[in-house]
Structure formats: C-alpha cells, structure tokens
Amino acid sequence: MNPAKMIKCIFLAEFHHELGPIISQQVPEEYVSKEMFDAIQNFIITKPELQNRLITMTSFGNKFVGCPISIDNDKYKRNALIFNVCFTFDEDTNTAHYGPVVKKLADYMTQLEIELEFLSKPENVSKIPEFLQEVLDGLNSNGSCNINMAESCTVHLKLATTIHEPIAVGDHDVPILTVPKDVVMRHQWDLTTQQMLHYIDGMSHVMKIAAEADVELNLVKANLQNLLYYKFLKLVPIFQYSNVYCVTRQINKLMEHTHLQQECLKFVAKSERNLPEFRDVFMLYCQFTPGTTVKDICTRQSNPHNLRVDERKLVQFGVMKGLMRRMHQYPVVLPGQPSTSRVQPILKWLDGRYNFDQICCETGLSHHELQEKIDADSSIVTCWK
C-alpha cells in the first residue's frame, strides 16, 4: 500500500447557525467547490440518525469519507455543534483502510472541542487549517502523524493495512520458511517464537515442532499464524512417499523465468556443489501426474537420486511455488451397501468430506493401515481430487 498523495483534500464542514451547512476550513483551498458541497451536504452534515457513522459518498469523480459528529451543549447557538472532518479521494481509490483513521480523527476533534473548544473558539480559526494541513501531509507522506495539540493531548493517526482472518494451521501442516532463517532471526521475536524457529526445517509438521521445541501446541500455532501474517512462512502438506501430486499449469512459469530456474536448481539439489540439470528437474516435475505416487517416481529408472535431486525438496519447491498441487484421497461409503466390521469404527469419517490426512490425524491410524482397511472393503470407493 502506497500512501503517496492518496488524500486529495481535508475539509472541516460545520452547521453554521445562520448559513446552514458550510465548509469552514479546507486544505488545499478550493478543492471542493461550493456547488459540489451543496449537492452532497446532506451526507456530510446529516440528520441525527446518521451521526457518528462512517459515511463514504461517491460523486463528481471524488470520494468523500467523513464521520458527522454532533456535540450538544447550551453554549452553542443552536444548542449543538455539528461538524464533520471529511477526507477527499479520487473516485477509484480504495478507501477501506482510511475509515478507521477518519473515525479516530472525529473522536479526537470531539475531545479537543469538549476540552479546549478547539473548533468553536474564534481565535482558533487560523490554527485549524494548520492542523488539517499537518494531518494531510503526515498521512500522505508517511502514512502516520503525531501532532501535539495540548499539554495532555497528542493526535496519533496511522494507516493500518486491513487485517484478514488468520489462516488456520492444522496439526499435520508443515511450515516452511520463505526467507533465509538468519533474515527472520534478525527481527526481534518473542522468546517462544525464537525457540520454535530453530525447529522449522521444512520437514517436520506442527505437532512435531511443538514436541521438539517443548512448546504448547496452540502457542506454536499462534506463532506460526503470526509468521504467516508477515509472509515469512508457507504451509505445505506433510511429505510422504504415498502422496500424489499433479502439476498445474503454473509449471510453464518454470520454463519461462530463468531466475526461478536458478532458484529451483539451488533448492532441489542434493549438494550445492553439484547442481542438477534443469532439464532433469523439469522432467521430474512433469512426471507428477494423477495416480503417480512419489514412491513410483523414486523407483523409476531415471529417479531423483540418480539425477542429483532431493525428492523432498523437489516436492516442497513445487508446492511452495504453486507448480504442482497435492491430490487428496477422499474415501466414501456407497449408500445402501453393507460395510464390513473392520471399518465400523471409522465409518463416520467416510462420508466424502474427510481426506486421508484428516482421517489419519483424527483416528491415529497410519496411512498404510487405513489404505488396507479401505481396499479390503468393496463398499468404499475413493475419489482423488
């Protein structure tokens, strides 16, 4: 997000006791014309039911974001001071992350007015545009501003990126660092994260990391979510030789971008001094098709071992870069068919909503045991997807 010059103008609108709604201060001046303001003023100086609400109005090629405030007090001419500090943007600007800033500024203005009569005192008229200019410059250049208004009041405003729901981390997911470990370590992490970071090797899954680092499982998950938020991590499925992967059409990226090729070769090589040939790596990727397990590929004549390629890293790189995706196996019991007693205990997992990884994790069965049970029963079909 680049805050550069996103805010075009900030203006203070008030309900004047004689003139009605007016723009009392504006920086830069004359950005919003009187005609424009008159057309939209009922969204800026609103009726009581819309006060304290964040209102975004789009018209005249501009977006106006404001929060109308009313302070009731007998000292005002109409027993209330109604005002709104409005930010103006271009029409196509995404203003989602400016909303909280506008609301916070409205709160500050309310506080300043109640404590210092910042808005209503006549001698403050020259101070307000200075203040608005400072806010505008600060937010446009740094994305934040800290303005000292009074002995005990400093206006702190900062643009925050919108926060998404944290990605759920499963017990069987494998975290893998996307940046070198020393770069990650350079940041000042909390002690738990530091302790845990040593065990993230791109091979061990979350549960194992928790056990090895001697950290509670949910703490590990929370830490991983934090690292995921900063994009230091990616989650990949656990590596097993029974896994099936298939290439996606992103595989063409590997053919086209030479820097990705170099990165790939360095990553998948068994030893750094003896890099594999790109042709071989690409050919290995193309061998991942539906129905081919990693084991199948490793037992072929031109297997990764012969080609100086580490198959774990090959898979890791492919999944991380989206060159291929894991195919999951979903066992389903056909309705109306008798099932053997062997699968009775796991029957509730066999409705097509759970894949092998999930069932194994929940029941504690190994992949092999589960496979055997399901193969033995003719009433169960498996769908790979």
Add this chain to the structure above:
Amino acid sequence: MYEWSQSCLTMACDLNPVAIILVTSGTRGNRLLFRYPYCQEQETKPKPKKKTNCGQNPYALKIAENLQDVKKEKSSITSFVKDGVLTNFSNNTLANILIVKSDLCGKKFSVEIDDVRFVGFPISLQHLSRDSGLQGSQSSSSRQHFILSVNVVFVLRVRMPESVVSCYQELAQQLAVAIAHEEKRCQYLNREAKIMVLAFEEASVSGDNDMVSPLRQIIDRSRLGGELKSVFDSLAQSGQVLFYLNQWVEINFCLPHKIHAMHTPGRVIQLESIYRYLSSVRPYHGILLTKTEKEVLNFLPLDASPCLIRLIKLTTPIKNLKTLALETDLSITQIYQLVCHMIYWGFAMLIYPLCQSNLYVLSASANTAAHSDLSKEFSLHFPGLHLHEEMSRFSFPSPMHDACDIMAYPSPGLLDRLNQVVVWMLQHRLLNQLHTYVNLTTARKKEPSSLTSHSMSSTLSSNSSVQVVEESYLSVLMEDPRASTLDRTASMSDIASVNSEESCGHSAANYASQLSKSPSQEANSDCSVVAEETKAQWRVQDTLLNELKPQIKAAILRCPASRNPDDLHLFAKLCPYFNGKHHLEEMMFYENLRRTLLNALLDKFKEVLIFCSHEDPATSLL
C-alpha cells in the same frame, strides 16, 4: 472443516443484495414507496428509536456531555444488517438520504454508511412534470401531485468486490431508466405510486405502527412492487434477471460472479478472470449447454438474434466452433461473439469436443460429500448409478469409457448412458479435461549408450559442421526480415485472426522462398568438401531451425529421425508449439495433422521433448 464451510456459505450469500428500495421525491416531499425484503422486527424497531430522539422532555435539565457519554453512544451503534435484512433505518431516513439534489440526478449514486452500501441511479423527471404541468394548468387541477425524481437503490454489504458493486449499479440504472421511460409513455410510476401511497396511508389510518402490512399489500396490488420483489428474488436465487417492466421495457441482467460460482459455492470469481477466460476461445473448442436446449430457448428474449437460436439448435458437444460456423453459415467471429455471450450468461460452457481420446480427471473443486444435493440430483437423472462410483472412476485420468467398459456393457444403450454421465459431470464442473503439452529442451548430456557408433560419429560431425554452417548462414539470415517465419504464436493468441489456412499458406510460402534462395548462399559457404546431399540436408536443417538456440538445435539434429527430411520438416513446423502452451489437439487442428502421425513424430524426437499434462485454461474456469 465446519468453520470453513460456514465461511463459504456466508461468502456465497454475500453476493446477494440486502434490499431493494424505491424512493421518489415530489411536490409532497420525499417518499419511500417500496422496500423489500422487510422483517417482522421493523414494526417494533422505530419505537425505541423515537423515544431516544424526541421522547425526551424538552424542559429536562441537560447534563453536559462528556467524553464517556460519547463513547457509550458509540458503542451502542449496531450493525445495519441483521440476519441479512436491512434494519435500523426508518422509511423517512431512507427517503431522505436516497433522494439527492438535482445536480446528482442522472449520475451513478453510491453511498456507504458503516456496513451497508447504497448504490442507485437517481433520475430527474422534472421535464416530464413540467410538460404535464402545462397540461395540468389547462385542466386547472391544482391538487395534481408531481413526481420530480425517482431512485432505484440496491442495498449491499460494504465488503463486496468492486466489480459486483458496479454490476448492481448497472442494474439499478436499467431499472431507473426503464421506470422513467414508462412514466413518460404512460405515467406508470404515477399510477403505481398512488397505489403504494394509498397502502401506507391505510396502514397509518388504522393506527398501529405496522410497517410490514402495507409493504405486503403493495406486492399484491402494485405491479411495480411485484416486479421489484421478483427482481430481488431472482437475484438471490439465480443471479439472472430477465423480464419486461410494465410488460414493455426489457430488463436484462446477469451477475456473472454468481452464475459461474453456482457449482462451487464459496469461490469468489473475479470479473477479470471471466474476461480472460472468454479471450481464450479458439475454433477447435466446442460448447456444452448447461441447461437443456428447450430451457435455454425459453429464456431467450423475444427479439433474440435468429443466429443465436440457430446456433443453440445446431450445437452438440461433439462439434467444434469451426464446424458450427459452417453449419450455421455464420462467420467465426460472429460465432465467437455468440459463444462468449452465452458463456457470460452461464448458458454454455467451453469444452474440447467430446471424443474417445479425451482424458478426464476429477476437478479439485468437486464436492465429494456423500449426501450432497448433487448426488441426489445425479441419482434422479441416472437411476441405478452412484455419483461417487462415477467420480472414483475419474480419480485417475481416464477416457469417457474404457475399453473394458465396452466389454462389460455390450449393449450400445449403456455406453450411451456412460457418455451422458460424462456430459452431466462436465455440466456440473466435476470433471476437468487433461491435455498434453510439449516442451522443447536440450537432450541429456550423457548420450544413451544404445546409439550405434555410426550415429555417434555422425552426431559428432554434424555437431561440428552445424557450428560452421551457423556462422556462415546466420549472418545472412539475420538480415533477412522473413527469418522469423515460425513465429506464429502471436497471431494465434489474437482471437480475431484465427484463419489458420491463411497463415499456414503464408508460412509455407516463406519456407519455399527460403529454400529457393539457399543455393545462392551455398557458394559463400566454405565447407565445399562435403558431399552435395549432406550439404543440402544442412541447409534444410539450418533454415528450418534457425530460430532456436544453438544447443537445442544441436540436440535436435542428434536425434536419429532428424536425418529424415520429412520428419525434420514437420518437426520444425511444429517447433513454435513446443513451449508448453499448446496442447496436442491444438497442433492437430492448426496444422491439420492426425493424432497417430503427430504421436509418431513426437515419439521419434522424444529425446528433446518433455511432455506435461494439465488442464486447458480455456476449458477450466479457475
């Protein structure tokens, strides 16, 4: 898992509007004429609100506000959307905020208030009322009420993608313009407004503050009210709206985000990806109707293009667009336009025409849950078959039916049914087709030991001579502006220029010109010691493969098949396709090859080729 599906559900219904509102302003002020849907709570909601606003004793002592009060007030602010219905807005408030000053009429209207967004299209009817006002003054009816402006507004959730919002804005505009037109033609709005106002007045006369019953009456009594309700309902249900406002003006709208995500709930589809998908239509593709022919024809408006009807009637999943163009006697560009139109509206999907050599695999987004609606629908269509059995058949890439299936089901009826199953699964986006793509790379450095000593020596010699020939010829060819004969990819990506025969002829002509030119260059070549026919072969090799990197060229020439001029010719012709972006079927179509011939050729050069199979971006909307 549960949470995931839950969030998917909320995502899916997020595309639906929260409400539809009709407001007018007239000589008697702003009025909300209609809102839908309404909830039972609205009867009670305005009462406490009034109490806080005006129920206070005006003579009561006012305690000075302090910051805590403001904070308390702020925390009491609640969401405007409750259970998917717009609440906390009284009709008067809505009327006041949705009627705009005349400067803003005839422009798009968009206001966000906290968590709801109002998009509409206000239209001024002032010129109409002035006209009728003149007539009115003649008939001296001073009590005449004029509607000065009207606004049709959709209430949306604030977190909606921008492209969906603009779609709704478009629909609001269509509706507002249609209403204004009908008002001008036959005073439709005036007539309907009277019915609506009457319903509200009756309710207020009866005394109780009932907000729901007048709205319910309006739906029954007023045609416009019913029409707006049906717009909302069909948006929520299918994302498509097609009707005639006042049985006169056609309203025609679809929300592609919703239509294309029908079978994969929770997926948010961007408009851009739909457009990208539409731009990859090629003449070898076919179309598959997502509904029966009759349903599609019934949905078409009365004035639909006869070409479209002809196309729908003639289309089958085994014909490609070129064939359809010939059969419907339309140009291929016209076919493209019709097909893109149908895909955008969700009536058709792009497929590669069905044939036995196609390989299908279960789509990653297919719903495998055992007791889904999908499996019920499937067993209705195909009694005796289980959806999951069919799905597991396509766990691994498989053709429409295996050879052993034919043995197992000797009767042609059953085979036919299997094909129908595939069509049904394609229609419900359960299957993706896998295509084979070809990449050209260098051969392995270590030569396979199976090569004979003779070919080894010849590779070496040709290898060294290639270097020599290159130096002499490349300099000449570099100056030749037609050297880039094989670069046909650019023309192919262009959707409009698909006339393959033409471009084929063009490139063939260039080959000929190059071949005819080469003897003159031969004199300049300094390898005159080599036999005449080997020289000729080098010439061919060099001119054909001059585009490629030297090491790849050398690798190709090392393949035994490169010594057969016919094979090498064909291979060189196909080289531009070997970049992982063109599947075998595309090569077959554009180069007019048969599958066996192509497969044989690729097999001969398999040393330098890597095959890779994944789905065609054009036929799988991701």
